Structure formats: structure tokens, C-alpha cells
Amino acid sequence: MSDFLQSYGFLIVTLIQAGLLGLSLYFPLMAGQLSLASPGFYALGGYVAAIMLTNPAFAGLRDTLGNGIFPLTWLAAGLLCALAGVIVGVPALRLRGIYLALATIAFVEILRVVSLNLSITGGAIGIFGIPQAFGFQDRWQYLLIFGPLLALVLAFTYMLQKSRVGRAFRAIREDELAADAMGVPPTQYKVLAFVIGAVIAGIVGSMSAPFLNTWNAKQGTFDASIAILAFVLIGGSRSMWGPVVGGALLTAVPELLRFLQDWRLVINGLVLVIASLYLPQGIVGALAKLRKSPPPARPPIAPAPDAKGGTL
Amino acid sequence: MTAAVPQPTSRTVLEARNMTRRFGGLIAVNDVSFDVREGEIFGLIGPNGAGKTTLFNLMTGLTPPSSGTLMYEGRPVLGLAPHRVAALGMSRTFQNIRLFKALSALENVKIAQHTRTHAGLWRGIFGANRAEEAQVERRAWELLDLVGLSDRAGEEAGNFSYGDQRRLEIARALATEPRVLLLDEPAAGMNTSEKGSLTAFIREVRDKFDLTVMVIEHHVPLVMNLCDRVAVLNFGQLIAMGDPASVQRDPKVIEAYLGGE
Ligand SMILES: Nc1ncnc2c1ncn2[C@@H]1O[C@H](COP(=O)(O)OP(=O)(O)OP(=O)(O)O)[C@@H](O)[C@H]1O
Numbered sequence: 001m002s003d004f005l006q007s008y009g010f011l012i013v014t015l016i017q018a019g020l021l022g023l024s025l026y027f028p029l030m031a032g033q034l035s036l037a038s039p040g041f042y043a044l045g046g047y048v049a050a051i052m053l054t055n056p057a058f059a060g061l062r063d064t065l066g067n068g069i070f071p072l073t074w075l076a077a078g079l080l081c082a083l084a085g086v087i088v089g090v091p092a093l094r095l096r097g098i099y100l101a102l103a104t105i106a107f108v109e110i111l112r113v114v115s116l117n118l119s120i121t122g123g124a125i126g127i128f129g130i131p132q133a134f135g136f137q138d139r140w141q142y143l144l145i146f147g148p149l150l151a152l153v154l155a156f157t158y159m160l161q162k163s164r165v166g167r168a169f170r171a172i173r174e175d176e177l178a179a180d181a182m183g184v185p186p187t188q189y190k191v192l193a194f195v196i197g198a199v200i201a202g203i204v205g206s207m208s209a210p211f212l213n214t215w216n217a218k219q220g221t222f223d224a225s226i227a228i229l230a231f232v233l234i235g236g237s238r239s240m241w242g243p244v245v246g247g248a249l250l251t252a253v254p255e256l257l258r259f260l261q262d263w264r265l266v267i268n269g270l271v272l273v274i275a276s277l278y279l280p281q282g283i284v285g286a287l288a289k290l291r292k293s294p295p296p297a298r299p300p301i302a303p304a305p306d307a308k309g310g311t312l
Numbered sequence: 313m314t315a316a317v318p319q320p321t322s323r324t325v326l327e328a329r330n331m332t333r334r335f336g337g338l339i340a341v342n343d344v345s346f347d348v349r350e351g352e353i354f355g356l357i358g359p360n361g362a363g364k365t366t367l368f369n370l371m372t373g374l375t376p377p378s379s380g381t382l383m384y385e386g387r388p389v390l391g392l393a394p395h396r397v398a399a400l401g402m403s404r405t406f407q408n409i410r411l412f413k414a415l416s417a418l419e420n421v422k423i424a425q426h427t428r429t430h431a432g433l434w435r436g437i438f439g440a441n442r443a444e445e446a447q448v449e450r451r452a453w454e455l456l457d458l459v460g461l462s463d464r465a466g467e468e469a470g471n472f473s474y475g476d477q478r479r480l481e482i483a484r485a486l487a488t489e490p491r492v493l494l495l496d497e498p499a500a501g502m503n504t505s506e507k508g509s510l511t512a513f514i515r516e517v518r519d520k521f522d523l524t525v526m527v528i529e530h531h532v533p534l535v536m537n538l539c540d541r542v543a544v545l546n547f548g549q550l551i552a553m554g555d556p557a558s559v560q561r562d563p564k565v566i567e568a569y570l571g572g573e
């Protein structure tokens with residue numbers, strides 16, 4: 001067991017990370033909004049953790065809290081990303097489709113350039129020597145925090161999709177104007193979906209900074225935006241399992257094919273092309289098509305006496 | 313052209329005054345005023361491009377007005393966002409059907425209960441919304457029963473026939489619990505037998521839910537049988553209003569239809 005974790009623990013953590021970032025992009029998509037802002041919030045969350053864990057200004061807090069500092073970095077990253085999500089989301093979500101995508105890429109790029117030029121973020125060099133979370137000795141031990149986070153986010157997503165808020169998201173995705181006319185306020189729910197994605201990406205960043213030991217401006221880039229979008233599109237954008245499967249697959253395939261050396265990039269490219277040609281709904285979407293979902297069951301209460309079948 | 317004098321026998325629900333909407337040089341709705349009384353079925357007819365749909369769009373917040381006012385139960389409506397109008401108690405269907413096509417019929421009707429329910433993010437996440445969800449579910453099934461679609465509750469709305477989609481849109485509009493229902497060409501795309509039963513159905517719905525109904529319709533027999541009063545729009549202007557028979561005889565109306573075709 002521990003041999004397996006020694007060899008594959010790092011990879012598994014990376015797969016979970018990818019799945020979580022896929023989910024962070026899936027949330028705005030649930031409400032029909034194509035946002036590529038996830039790497040920006042991921043970078044921001046990572047900087048929050050890196051600064052809290054290394055900056056002398058927080059030395060007193062670290063001494064007092066001991067390992068308690070780590071959950072505090074997650075909380076701080078989540079809150080700051082929620083705030084940033086509102087500040088960026090409210091104006092950006094007035095844009096539609098590709099214009100929103102471009103605006104969110106601009107946000108990622110602005111954050112990157114700012115972090116390159118601030119001294120608190122370590123400028124071009126970044127922040128080094130971030131201590132391991134909870135004094136972990138091995139990278140695989142990060143499964144102990146990323147695993148529960150993934151489980152929590154999946155449970156959150158599952159419950160949300162079944163709820164009134166989930167229905168509002170889907171209505172806006174299907175037809176924003178009709179949703180509005182049927183009483184669903186689109187702006188409010190679009191911002192909410194965007195902020196949830198921002199919080200998830202930020203918390204993932206705050207857990208990743210100790211994991212990677214170092215944090216710099218390479219963490220939030222345009223390349224990452226496109227990679228995360230590919231996770232969701234290949235996995236499937238209509239089910240919460242899509243981003244997880246896509247993120248894991250697109251992260252695992254290049255790693256497992258390492259023995260092919262440069263050819264692995266070709267294989268990876270082929271996977272992308274073939275999937276987008278033959279699985280437009282993504283892998284999970286294609287699997288869902290195979291399985292006919294049963295018709296909804298009527299709740300087992302006697303219908304109201306006046307609700308007899310219509311004649312029209 | 314001028315507003316109807318409200319009859320003492322019935323209360324006024326909607327008061328439209330000088331409603332106007334310009335699109336560039338075109339005046340799609342031109343200084344339109346009318347009153348709608350509680351519980352009546354008020355028809356809106358006119359040649360193609362007369363401005364009927366635009367008037368509905370103004371009334372439901374989808375298109376901002378150039379000028380004019382609309383009072384619903386004494387409250388101003390124009391300038392409100394569509395979801396605020398829905399919350400006030402006015403709901404509609406669309407001439408060019410706008411169901412949530414990839415979602416099931418059941419979910420379409422559940423979504424539209426949004427303004428009448430309250431569970432926020434956290435109540436949903438922690439499952440503290442069970443009673444409300446059960447209520448939403450029950451109402452959704454009842455409304456599908458009403459339009460005869462509960463057997464196909466799980467099917468995607470986009471797969472339904474025109475007639476079924478129109479009825480599902482009515483069920484969805486009713487799910488917002490309106491007091492005023494605006495129907496934009498409910499018979500369009502229906503077959504003859506569906507059209508035949510539409511009159512009785514709209515009356516049934518009006519009675520069951522205590523509604524006031526405004527209906528845009530081209531199908532003349534339907535308008536004549538269904539409506540208590542009819543208003544006629546032509547080139548954005550209200551050219552006649554009254555009971556169906558007298559409107560049908562009105563020379564201005566005949567002229568509008570002959571000249572318009
Ligand atoms: N968004 C818009 N921009 C520009 N012009 C518009 C717009 N919406 C409607 N119009 C114009 O306003 C006029 C009225 O259109 P409207 O759809 O209200 O007519 P209608 O009476 O519903 O016609 P129909 O019976 O064909 O449905 C038409 O000339 C139409 O082209």
C-alpha cells in the first residue's frame with residue numbers, strides 16, 4: 001500500500017487537483033457562463049497561503065496557531081476569492097459568451113502581471129520554502145486534505161443541483177430571457193455561480209502552495225485556463241462527474257505515457273481531437289446517453305381533488 | 313384610441329396609459345392606452361407587425377418603454393425587470409415558444425415556481441428545504457395534470473409537438489402563480505382539434521386560478537368565442553376596442569386588415 005502511495009501518491013493528488021479545478025470552471029458553466037478565471041483565483045488562493053505561511057508579518061500568528069494556520073489559510077483564500085469573485089463577476093458577467101471568456105482571461109493575465117511586480121508576492125522569483133502542510137513528510141499525505149475537499153465539493157455540487165438554486169442555474173443556461181420572465185433573476189445567480197467557482201479554485205490554490213513548496217506567477221496562466229476548459233469539455237460539461245473524469249484523464253494520460261517521451265504530447269493531442277470530434281457531450285455525457293434514465297417518479301401523495309387530468 | 317371607461321361592475325386590474333415604444337424611426341407601439349378588468353379575457357388582435365408582441369414585451373419588462381405608464385393593482389410596472397414583474401403576479405407565454413428545451417417538462421414547471429419559494433444556497437446544500445421541495449414537486453405534477461402532460465413529465469420539452477409545447481408553456485406560466493396571464497398566440501401551430509378545445513381550456517384555467525387573461529390571437533373564431541373584449545392594434549396604434557362582434561364590424565378594423573394584407 002505505502003509503496004503504491006510512494007510511487008503514485010503525487011500523481012493522484014495532481015489528478016484530484018485537476019478535477020477540482022475542472023469543477024471550479026463547471027460552476028459558472030452550470031449557469032451558462034463560459035468563464036476562464038479559475039487559474040486567476042487558484043493563483044490568488046495560493047499567494048494568500050504562501051504569504052501567510054512564509055511572510056514574517058504572520059510569524060506571531062503561526063507560532064500561536066501551530067498547524068491551525070493551515071485551515072486558516074484555506075478560509076482566508078476562500079473569503080478573499082469570494083470577494084474578488086464579486087468584484088470581477090459583477091461587471092464581467094454583463095458580457096456574454098466569448099466576450100466573457102476574454103474578460104476572464106484578461107483578469108488572469110492582470111493578476112499574473114501584478115504578482116510579477118509586487119514585492120509581497122516575491123516578484124518574478126515568487127515565494128520559496130513554503131512549509132509542508134501539517135508537517136507532512138510525504139507528498140502522498142496531501143491526499144488527506146485534497147481527498148476530503150473533493151468529496152466535500154462533490155457533495156456540495158450534488159445537493160446544489162437538486163435544489164432551487166441549481167434549477168435557477170439551469171434555467172439561465174437554457175434561456176436567460178425566459179428564466180428572467182419566469183421569475184429567476186439572472187444577474188444574481190450568474191454572480192453566485194461565478195463566486196462559487198472562484199472560492200473552490202482559491203481553496204485549491206491555498207492547499208497547493210504547501211504541496212508544491214513554491215508559488216510564483218507561472219501558477220495562473222492562459223495555458224492553465226485552456227487546460228482546465230479542456231478538462232470540462234472532454235469530461236462533459238453537463239454533469240459534475242465530467243470535470244472530474246476529464247481532469248483526471250487529461251492529467252494522467254501524459255504522465256502514464258511518459259515512457260513514450262515526446263510522442264506522449266502527440267497522443268495527448270490525438271485524445272483531445274478524437275474526443276471533441278466523437279464525444280461532443282464529453283465522456284460522461286456519452287456514457288449518460290447509453291443509460292436511459294428512468295421517468296421521474298410521482299411523489300406518493302394523493303393528488304389534490306381538483307387536479308384531475310386536463311381535457312385539452 | 314382612447315381608454316375604455318371602466319365599468320362599475322368590475323374592478324380595473326391593469327391601466328395602460330400612453331404606452332409608446334420606438335425602434336429607431338419605427339413606432340412599434342404608439343401612444344396606447346387601455347384598461348383591463350378583473351377576470352375578463354381581453355383579446356389583442358391586429359395585422360402582422362402591428363406591435364402586439366412588443367406591447368406584451370413592454371408589459372412584462374422584456375423591452376423597456378420609450379414612454380408611458382402601466383399600473384397593475386395601482387403599482388407601476390414599466391421599468392421593472394422581468395423577474396420583478398413575474399413576482400408582482402403577471403406571467404406570459406411566448407409567440408416563438410421559449411421553453412427550457414433541454415430540460416424535462418417537470419423541471420420546466422418546477423423552475424417557474426422560483427418567485428413563490430425561498431430556499432437559498434445553504435438550505436439547499438444541507439437538505440433543509442424538504443418541505444418546500446415536496447410542495448414544488450406536487451404543484452408541478454398538478455400543473456402537468458392540468459395540461460394533460462403528466463404522462464410525459466420526464467421528457468425533454470424540446471421533443472414535444474407544437475401544441476404540447478404551447479400547453480406546457482401555459483403550465484409553466486401558471487407555476488409563477490400569476491393573477492394576470494398574457495398568452496401570445498396560444499393556438500399557433502396547434503392542430504384543428506387542439507384549437508377547438510383551447511377556448512374551453514383557457515376559460516377553465518381562468519376560473520380555476522381566478523385570473524385575468526390577455527390573449528393575442530390571429531385565429532378569428534377563437535377570438536370571437538373566447539374574448540369578452542377585443543382591442544385592435546394597427547401600425548402600433550389602438551384603432552378599436554369593444555365587444556368582439558362590434559369590433560368585427562368596425563370599418564376601421566376591416567380597412568386595417570384589408571389594407572394590411
Ligand atoms: N427588437 C426590435 N428591434 C427593432 N424592431 C422591432 C423589434 N421588435 C419588434 N420590432 C418591429 O416592431 C414592429 C412590431 O412587431 P411585433 O412583433 O410587436 O408585431 P406583432 O403585432 O406581434 O406581429 P405578429 O402578428 O407578426 O406577431 C414590427 O415592425 C417589428 O419588425
Ligand SMILES: [Mg+2]
Pocket residue numbers: 364365366407
Ligand atoms: Mg407577435
